[in-house]
Amino acid sequence: MKKLLYFLLCVASVSASAQMARNPLLIKAENGNAISQFNLGYCFDKGSCSGIPQNKEEAIKWYTKSAEQGFEKAQNNLALLLMKSDPEKALYWLKESAEQGNQKAQYNLANSYKNGRGRGVVKNDSLAVYWYTKAAERGHEESQYILGNSYRKGDGVVQNDYLAVFWYRKAAKRGHLMSMYYMGMAYEKGSGVKKDADAAFKMYRRAARLGESNSQLALGQLYKIGTEKHPADSNAAFVWIRKSAEHGNSSAYGVLGRCYQNAIGVPKNDSLAAYWFEKAENADGGKSVSVSRTGADKRLAAKERRMKNDSIELARIIEEAHGGEASAQYELSKHYKSGAGVLKSDSLAFHWCKKAAEQGNAKAQFALGVSYEKGEGVARDISSSRYWYLKAAEQGNAKAQFNIGNYYRRGDGVPQNDSIAAYWYRKAAEQGNAKAQYNLANRYKKGEGVAQDYSLAFYWYQKAAKQGHEMAQYNLGRCYMEGKGVEKDVEEAKVWISRSAKKGYDKAIEYAKKQGW
Numbered sequence: 001m002k003k004l005l006y007f008l009l010c011v012a013s014v015s016a017s018a019q020m021a022r023n024p025l026l027i028k029a030e031n032g033n034a035i036s037q038f039n040l041g042y043c044f045d046k047g048s049c050s051g052i053p054q055n056k057e058e059a060i061k062w063y064t065k066s067a068e069q070g071f072e073k074a075q076n077n078l079a080l081l082l083m084k085s086d087p088e089k090a091l092y093w094l095k096e097s098a099e100q101g102n103q104k105a106q107y108n109l110a111n112s113y114k115n116g117r118g119r120g121v122v123k124n125d126s127l128a129v130y131w132y133t134k135a136a137e138r139g140h141e142e143s144q145y146i147l148g149n150s151y152r153k154g155d156g157v158v159q160n161d162y163l164a165v166f167w168y169r170k171a172a173k174r175g176h177l178m179s180m181y182y183m184g185m186a187y188e189k190g191s192g193v194k195k196d197a198d199a200a201f202k203m204y205r206r207a208a209r210l211g212e213s214n215s216q217l218a219l220g221q222l223y224k225i226g227t228e229k230h231p232a233d234s235n236a237a238f239v240w241i242r243k244s245a246e247h248g249n250s251s252a253y254g255v256l257g258r259c260y261q262n263a264i265g266v267p268k269n270d271s272l273a274a275y276w277f278e279k280a281e282n283a284d285g286g287k288s289v290s291v292s293r294t295g296a297d298k299r300l301a302a303k304e305r306r307m308k309n310d311s312i313e314l315a316r317i318i319e320e321a322h323g324g325e326a327s328a329q330y331e332l333s334k335h336y337k338s339g340a341g342v343l344k345s346d347s348l349a350f351h352w353c354k355k356a357a358e359q360g361n362a363k364a365q366f367a368l369g370v371s372y373e374k375g376e377g378v379a380r381d382i383s384s385s386r387y388w389y390l391k392a393a394e395q396g397n398a399k400a401q402f403n404i405g406n407y408y409r410r411g412d413g414v415p416q417n418d419s420i421a422a423y424w425y426r427k428a429a430e431q432g433n434a435k436a437q438y439n440l441a442n443r444y445k446k447g448e449g450v451a452q453d454y455s456l457a458f459y460w461y462q463k464a465a466k467q468g469h470e471m472a473q474y475n476l477g478r479c480y481m482e483g484k485g486v487e488k489d490v491e492e493a494k495v496w497i498s499r500s501a502k503k504g505y506d507k508a509i510e511y512a513k514k515q516g517w
Helices: 002-021 024-030 034-046 056-068 072-082 087-099 103-115 125-137 141-153 161-173 177-189 197-209 213-225 234-246 250-262 270-283 288-322 326-338 346-358 362-374 382-394 398-410 418-429 434-446 454-466 470-482 490-502 506-515
Strands: none
Touching (some): 141 161, 197 213, 234 250, 250 270, 326 346, 382 398, 434 470, 454 470, 490 506
16 A cells, blocks of 8 residues: 555656646746746745745746846845845845846845845945835835835935925825825825825825724824814714724724713713723833823913913003004904914904004015905905005015015016016015025026026025025026036036925926936
């Protein structure tokens, strides 16, 4: 019986070997076809092909043959198999593959530099960011997410909320859940993007529906307070907070406990509240709930002190405004505009602003010009807007001077006149208004309203750029690059265009990419 079993096993082995020998993939691989060698290596690597058993040594053999012919996918996969046994050779093949543009290899190489992984690999954040960027530009979503984190935290790069959003948005569009969450946070906080609670709501909801627990908690919190387009809904708040907790998000445990404790979207239940509070305490050594309660008490006390002080200050402003004090009237208008300490009212903001403006308060005159221009608290009236801007401008208000310049540049309610526009831009620019400095530079560059003068264009671009004006930074860089108004200096061009790109200015980003910076 044993002899028969041995015989059958031998027959099966010979049969399998014969079948393998007839495999067309093996035949092509043995004939030197790099793609077939890679595919055969992959079959041995994963054991996922019919008739080919998993065998890491055979995988390395065939990946090597393909890699030596320059096939970048094989080079990357070979590197991954060699990472533990021969990290030096693994790094070599990762570089070979990455330099050919393989995004997975670029990502893996970035990880190696990020973690200092492998013999001869020194931890290098700059090289890690370089290769993450290469992979991200080719659409690798995890690299895009990592870059978003790097720029948000300033990890290996200069902290930049705009570039964090740039990369999170790209990854989110590809369905990366944590990138959706951080995009929601960016919208909610106004970090690197205009603050927009409804946009945050949509981003959180998108990720929450796909099971991302941080987004579920954030969505629940937004449902508690509501947004402009999504009214508060305590029932929905409870549902999403519970989902987050049930997915194991320890940050949601205490929040869910307070829902049960305070009957938020669910009947009051002290037993369940205690259960979730206990889970929260156990999740971080008993600190979470007690610290949050203590912190909440301290924050509440500080808030009450601020409110008391603010109330005393507001009472003084109201008294002085009614007494005819122009500066107090202007301050009171700002309170009504923002709703700070009073019920928000654009009409009352306009009322008090006008009273101050009529007494010659330049800030109020400028603000009144804005109200007439935007139709806030009064019907939109460009003629009245220009009148009050001019009043403020004549008193030296730089913002008003800039806006008057814009009216004449566009011909908005007045005959278009580049000379008058340039006159007012210069007035504002000389007071340090960066926007006016930039617009004045453009006038000199194009010869609009002034004689064309690249030296003066460079001068004003530089003034605005040093104040952080991203479009001026880009144009200053181009001046250096093209030698217009200044001696050509590629390194200085790179400095300024890169600064503009880091602020998210599209033209600078595109130009820097073209130059390979």
